[in-house]
Amino acid sequence: MSKVFFSVTMSLDGFIAPEFMQLDQPVEKWLGEWMELQKYVFQQRFFRESLQLGDGGETGQDNRILEETYNRTGVSIMGKRMFDGGEQNWPEEAPFHTPVFVLTNEIRAPWERPGGTTFRFVNDGIESALAQARKVAGGKDIRIAGGAHAILEYLNAGLVDEFSIAVAPIFLGAGLRLFDGVDPHRISLNITEAIHSPLVTHLNYAVCRK
């Protein structure tokens, strides 16, 4: 049975993204802060190859973890805002290479990208998206890709089995908090593993319903 998980990078002060991107403004400021947060990712060979950023990159433990996360993912689910931001910034060959379900009020036909990513737009809620994702997961796992609001909806509904947080050694000071609004009475956590790296700390948890 497919597991439902999320995997994000978080600043030490709890943010997984800078303040909301203003879609009518230049993305440079937002991207600058986001790249500071995701700095370790940009140094990894697997990520550089996936996004066609050029040769080179680290090939150690952080790289292995990124690659494993990608390989276990049979399908992704994301919120509308994450999709809107990505639609403007992903390369034409979007970096998922699987079905992706987008939680949205917009009615829109599936959008196929070169390389195997197909975005499908779901209008009837998180449980419907998850049910549809299970059907196409192909024995792999289901990733709640983001953003924070979509992750929190699934987490608070008791629908997440496990998650990974890469804690970056930076402060953002402001932005989008991962756990703002988490319901402490619905779920409890077990630590699965913590992995030390000089660039980032990987925290892995299993989720139990209370």
Add this chain to the structure above:
Amino acid sequence: MSKVFFSVTMSLDGFIAPEFMQLDQPVEKWLGEWMELQKYVFQQRFFRESLQLGDGGETGQDNRILEETYNRTGVSIMGKRMFDGGEQNWPEEAPFHTPVFVLTNEIRAPWERPGGTTFRFVNDGIESALAQARKVAGGKDIRIAGGAHAILEYLNAGLVDEFSIAVAPIFLGAGLRLFDGVDPHRISLNITEAIHSPLVTHLNYAVCRK
């Protein structure tokens, strides 16, 4: 030269204490949430012995880290609110056994406790308290004991050399955030070590001024 450090337990959603204790109300609710956060500490032999909570307790890595933190500390500095809460709840033999400087507007004579803890009340700011602490550190390190506000003042002033966070696998949902108001432009961090334990994850950082 003595290092200046802090060492706290933080929930995964970023809180180091429940909502402010109301000093005119029963402490049971506050203490219940605080003990949930500090659960791993109460299971350690070193802590149980220090606070005279009875025999037994874990003697592994978490216990060793608590003991090392205690042993390196030659003097502590704390905010007035932490002192006020502690004054009501510490045993008569307060668990510091060193000089403790309390940042406060109150003018008060030193308060000696059995077992070697002496509280001294500093009215002229964090740098004065630190200068006084350096004089009595006796070759050991200086701990900013808390609360969050005192820690943040020292951190933002560039006066902290290193810190440890024990990330507890719980959500509090509300409370006192450790890094609320941290200034990302003043300091940067290097990861020193991350230590996995089934009960809590120890994150250690060195601080650099930018």
